[in-house]
Amino acid sequence: xxxxxxxxxxxxxxxxxxSDFLLGPYTTGLNAVFAPHTQSSGKLLIxxxxxxxxxxxxxxxxxxxxxxxxxYFVDAMSFLNSLGASSIAYVYEDTSFTTSVCASIxxxxxxxDMTVANSTKVPANPTTGELASTVSQFQKxxxxxxxxxxxxxxxxxxxxxxKKQGFSPGANVFTTxxxxxDGPVASLGTDAQYFLGVSPxxxxxxxxxLVTDWTxxxxxxxxxxxxxxxxxxxxxxxxxxxxxxxxxIEAANSLDTTAVQAVLHSNTTFQTFYGNVxxxxxxxxxxxxxxxxxxxxxxxxxxxxxxxxxxxxxxxxPTWEFRACAQGGACSGRGTRP
Numbered sequence: 001x002x003x004x005x006x007x008x009x010x011x012x013x014x015x016x017x018x019s020d021f022l023l024g025p026y027t028t029g030l031n032a033v034f035a036p037h038t039q040s041s042g043k044l045l046i047x048x049x050x051x052x053x054x055x056x057x058x059x060x061x062x063x064x065x066x067x068x069x070x071x072y073f074v075d076a077m078s079f080l081n082s083l084g085a086s087s088i089a090y091v092y093e094d095t096s097f098t099t100s101v102c103a104s105i106x107x108x109x110x111x112x113d114m115t116v117a118n119s120t121k122v123p124a125n126p127t128t129g130e131l132a133s134t135v136s137q138f139q140k141x142x143x144x145x146x147x148x149x150x151x152x153x154x155x156x157x158x159x160x161x162x163k164k165q166g167f168s169p170g171a172n173v174f175t176t177x178x179x180x181x182d183g184p185v186a187s188l189g190t191d192a193q194y195f196l197g198v199s200p201x202x203x204x205x206x207x208x209x210l211v212t213d214w215t216x217x218x219x220x221x222x223x224x225x226x227x228x229x230x231x232x233x234x235x236x237x238x239x240x241x242x243x244x245x246x247x248x249i250e251a252a253n254s255l256d257t258t259a260v261q262a263v264l265h266s267n268t269t270f271q272t273f274y275g276n277v278x279x280x281x282x283x284x285x286x287x288x289x290x291x292x293x294x295x296x297x298x299x300x301x302x303x304x305x306x307x308x309x310x311x312x313x314x315x316x317x318p319t320w321e322f323r324a325c326a327q328g329g330a331c332s333g334r335g336t337r338p
Contacts, residue, residue, distance in 0.1 A: 005033045012037025020044060020257045021249075023241055024064070026234070028052045028097050035062045044257055044264075046244055048237035052100045056282045061257075063264055063283040065200075065240045065274065069100040072175065072198045073108060073147065076291045079304045080171055081112045083315050085144035089118040091134050091158075092149035093126065101175050102149035117141040125153040128161045139167040144316075146172045159188055159195065163320055170316035171196055178292045178300060179232050185294065190327060192294045194317035199290050201233040201274050202302050204310045209273040211243045216273045240274035247271075 008030050015022075015037055022038055024031045024047020031050035038045040039059040047055075047062070051069040056062050077088070088109055092102035102119070109116045118141055120134045135158075138146060146169040148158050155177030162168070177185055178197025185192040203220040214222070219239065223231040245260075247270040252259040270277040280286045291304040293313055301311035318326070325331035 003027070003030065005030060008033045009037070012041075015041040015043055018043075020255070021046075021245055021260070023047065023238070023245075024049055028055060028069075028100075031055045031064075035059055038062060042257065044261060046241040046264075048239070048241040049234060051284070052096060053282055053284065056284055060265070060283070061261060063244075063279055065237045065244060065277055065285050067200055067287060067289055068280070068282070068284045069097060070104040072101050072289055073104060073173070075289055075304060076173055076196070076198050077105075077108050077112060077114070077145070079291060079313075080145055080173075080315065081114060083313070085114070085170060085315075087115040087117050087141075087143040088145045088147060089116070089120075089138050089141055089143040090147040090149065091120045091122060091131075091138075093124050093151060093154050094121055095124050095151065098149040098151065098175060102147065105147060114145075115143075117143045122154070125151065126157060128157045128164070131157055131161045132165070135161045135165050135167055138169070139165060142169075144170040148172060149175045150177065151175075152177060155185055156188065159185060159191055163191055166320050168317060168319040172317070173197065173291075176233070178294060186298075189298060190323070193296060193298065193323065194294060194314050196291060196293050196303075196313075199233045199292050200285070200287065201236040202290050202292060202300070202308075203231070204302055205273070205275060205308060207271060207273060207275060209243060210271045211246050212273070214273045219273050236274045240272045240277055243272045243274075244270045244277050 008025055012034055020043055022043050022045045024045055025034055026049045028050040031047050032055050035055050039061050045062045048065045050064050051066040053068050090102050090105050092098045106116055123130055155174050172195050174197040179199055203216045205216040208215055220231055248260050248263045252263045264279055275287045278286045290302050292300050293303045295301050302309050303313035
């Protein structure tokens with residue numbers, strides 16, 4: 001589809017002449033263009049690349065293996081609140097995905113009796129200069145948790161600016177930037193330590209796929225061998241879309257679109273290496289979202305939920321001064337959090 005909405009729209013015009021079972025494109029924006037065509041053509045669509053509910057709402061033939069964007073921070077905020085976090089500030093890029101993910105923060109905070117100290121919108125792909133005033137403002141407010149709904153460039157520059165201004169919140173949670181592949185923060189080395197991120201998938205998950213008999217680590221190894229780099233959650237989600245089709249068709253014992261659609265809407269759980277996939281009333285994955293953290297050796301571990309965790313969370317995260325001292329730099333004072 002060339003990551004082009006016009007190309008996706010043109011492909012949508014061809015749907016009456018293609019398969020009844022379709023896989024979606026890469027992003028929410030592309031799926032928002034494609035989904036109306038599949039629905040009106042009576043074709044089933046399972047996409048691994050959209051989390052915004054508007055793509056699915058009112059379209060009973062459209063399903064997604066990503067969780068709803070409004071659910072990304074539910075478990076993470078509840079977990080951090082249980083550790084004593086009571087205040088939060090959030091920053092979000094001006095894109096459809098990042099805006100929709102952070103749109104849930106105020107309601108989640110209210111449910112947990114957490115104070116929202118500030119919320120700020122920044123341009124898409126912000127520079128450090130465009131982030132400087134927000135970092136300065138957050139530092140003065142000193143919330144327990146900072147949530148940054150950002151894409152790759154924004155995540156990198158946010159960490160760079162935090163270090164430059166010496167601001168270390170108790171926790172900093174990103175949307176999709178903390179991941180086991182060579183993601184956006186990998187180039188920052190030890191500066192990325194202790195940052196948190198939410199993700200629908202991690203290669204440490206041990207669930208065994210009913211179609212391929214793979215675990216997540218099996219998939220990751222095969223993907224790395226084939227493509228030369230480690231898979232992120234979107235690659236795993238895309239694979240799960242195809243695997244879910246296989247399981248649903250087998251459960252329906254039919255290639256009839258209506259029969260397979262009924263199975264997908266039946267609250268059936270489809271066991272894949274990506275996780276247990278089931279669909280809510282909008283056709284979005286009802287599975288849980290993981291909370292990941294960059295560890296001291298700059299690898300990534302799962303810290304929540306407990307059933308999937310591979311390591312304990314570090315909270316509050318150490319200050320920049322403490323980290324510099326621990327890494328052999330100049331030490332002054334205690335270097336601990338105030």
